[in-house]
Amino acid sequence: MAVLMIRCPETGRSIRTQYEIDPRRFRFMPVFFARSYCPLCRTTHEWFAREAWLESNAAHSDKQLHAL
Numbered sequence: 529m530a531v532l533m534i535r536c537p538e539t540g541r542s543i544r545t546q547y548e549i550d551p552r553r554f555r556f557m558p559v560f561f562a563r564s565y566c567p568l569c570r571t572t573h574e575w576f577a578r579e580a581w582l583e584s585n586a587a588h589s590d591k592q593l594h595a596l
Contacts, residue, residue, distance in 0.1 A: 530582040
């Protein structure tokens with residue numbers, strides 16, 4: 529499983545969405561629209577699947593460890 533990531537339009541930084549998905553399945557999904565809360569600017573962003581990317585759970589966990 530991988531974490532679906534988007535970019536905060538206010539800060540330009542990557543944020544984790546609440547979605548986790550299998551990368552093979554993500555490639556074949558139809559276009560979809562979603563909303564995600566952004567802890568950086570404390571607002572909800574609306575986004576399309578084409579604006580998102582996947583990041584492995586392991587990579588995300590490593591980033592969290594380095595941030596501590």
